Amino acid sequence: MTKLKKEQDIAVRVTLVGAFWDGVLGLAKIAAGYFSQSQALIADGIHSLSDLVTDVFVYFASANSRKGPDENHPYGHLRFETLTTVFLGMVLIVVAVGIAYESITSTASLAQFTWYGAAALILTIVVKEAIFHYTKRAGEKIHSKMLVANAWHSRSDALSSIAVLIGLAGVYFGYGWADMIASIVVALLIGKMAVSMVWENLAELVDTAPDPKLIEQIKETANSLKHVMAPHDVRARSMAGKVYLDMHIHVPSHASVSEGHYLGDLVAYTVKKAHPQVEDVMVHIDTDEKIQTDSFIDKSGKPPHLQLPARHQIMADLGFLLRQHSAYVDIPNTRLHYLNNMLDLEIVALSDKAPDNADLKKLTAGILFDLENTRYINKASVFWLFPS
Template identity: 85%
Template sequence: MTQLIQEQDIAKRVTLVGAVWDALLGVAKIAAGYLSQSQALMADGIHSLSDLVTDVFVYFASANSRQGPDENHPYGHLRFETLTTVFLGMVLILVALGIAYESLMADSSQAEFTWYGLAALIATIVIKEAIFHYTKKAGDKIGSKMLIANAWHSRSDALSSVAVLIGLIGVYFGYGWADMVASIIVALLIGKMAVSMVWENLAELVDTAPDPKLIAQIKETANSLKHVMAPHDVRARSMAGKIYLDMHIHVPSHASVSEGHYLGDLVAYTIKKAHSQVQDVMVHIDTDDKIQTESFILESGKPPHLKLPARHQILADLGFLLRQHTNYVDIPNTRLHYLNNCLDLEIIANSLKTPEGSDLNQLTARILQELKTTNYINKASVLWVFPE
């Protein structure tokens, strides 16, 4: 939770800095474009102000998307960031279409070269490029696709200003149409960036899998651990640049529940440490004998070991079969091993509670003999404990 709050503060601070400069540069270019009768310069000013509008959306999205999970949003609020990015892209597409339309309808012959227009463009190129690096560095640091998209929006403003600068120079040398061409280039730049933004984030909203190379690297990370074999059935989805991962791993057949839980936590920790973009890992534990039965499962649709009885039924059977041994056999703590589609039992018995003078070997033989009356036990053993 603390990390999410820190990321939220970084996103809000960076966005506010960009918003202040977008407002100043937008007003300056629109004023210079109006005085110069340059449609391209005014269009570039509108582009900067559109950055300001997106900054407002990004600011409020940052304040909400980095909140932790709650009852209604168990996976957190990161999809608010994705949805906001899609909305911003659609707004920018409309901006691009409007700029292109105004450029084609305007009379570019009235455009004039002015030194204040030139100064506004050069200032925009320098400042917006600096804002791009500042914002992108922050976006990479906290893994925010929305912040990175906003950074590229800033760079598109710098690039469009370069196009307008070329058009303004063309006007200076008597090519009035250069202003219109530059304005259309601005619209194309904005449109291309916006379409790419919408497409990438729509793919995220429908849970498109991340880069296959990244998934392969994650599987290699898990497979590098001892006693963890064949990571498989890996599923992943992205939320605002963060990856949520589900995967199966094989562990040794006789691993206890606690050991399996330990290995699952070890896998999750190792993956998150090696791949910073992974936010959460859900690990399903399979025993290594399951490797041999996976093809059968695919054909029949039901794992063979599910035909065996569950724990409550087995304990009920043991309570009846071992009713003469209940004084010293700890039936509730019987260990069950579902291995190779068979059931192995470990019966726990207390040596101090046996009748005086009892032979433990004879008691063990009697217990095992009585267990043979079942048709589902493959192997059984008796573990005698000797409390101090």
């Protein structure tokens, strides 16, 4: 089972548990509010049922957002979760405005304190707080902002139930207006949570960078590895609590392509292991000399090292310059090092292809002499390979 499938199963299971209790508690509070004539208790019941509605959206988003990448969605479907969270927040804002309007325009309060109303509220507080911790722990485990937001939605229900309970207690002691005040408090709690939810996820939709502290921690993780220097140009975006990262690292100037690839993979693996919220890391390899060359870009905008010839041109030049050594020089396996705006070459020669009894030192001197006046070559070295 893939990681995303496991996360999807967790999200669906948690959401179904929350939805069951939201339905039970919402209906219980609405019934108790109706018989108690408590506007605040009915409003709190509607709040719980709004949780049920959002649970339905969360369920479908959970079932689809953690599908793997496909042709039309190469980065996966996690944005569906973010979009769903924004939509849920907007629905809750409408609910909050409706509750506040109904409370303010009500001409009189006929609320009565009943023990079954109080019992429904106490049960809600206990159950919703338990659901909050259950859902939040699952959301943090799979790094799902949508589940964490739904968890806080559950806690807002518990907090609003506390407010309603206080309002009913006020009614019991003869303060009829307490019920209306409690309704407004419920609306404010829902509205505040909804606005925060919408704002945070809209920021994610426009690729706002994650917490700068996280980026610094990721840089420190990469920089702690040997032969990896100065992680820089780090760019990150969030998708439903997952972080997608691009970063540049400096490696030793004479590192081979395969060593650079190894170090890049090592950085990606180490960062993802140390920071589980990081879903993907794209590492760009720079040599340590790049620190010195970035500021010397000409008017055309082309960096100095890109003004040097590419490999195919160099191979053609070497084929001509070393034509008298072609029998024993392995030109295609020449290693190129673009350093300090110049080029260092490592020429590979095959000893078993050299003339019989030839002096390899003299042959080496001849190869280097033929390369001596090439303008872009800073230094050339010859390495003889001997049969094993």
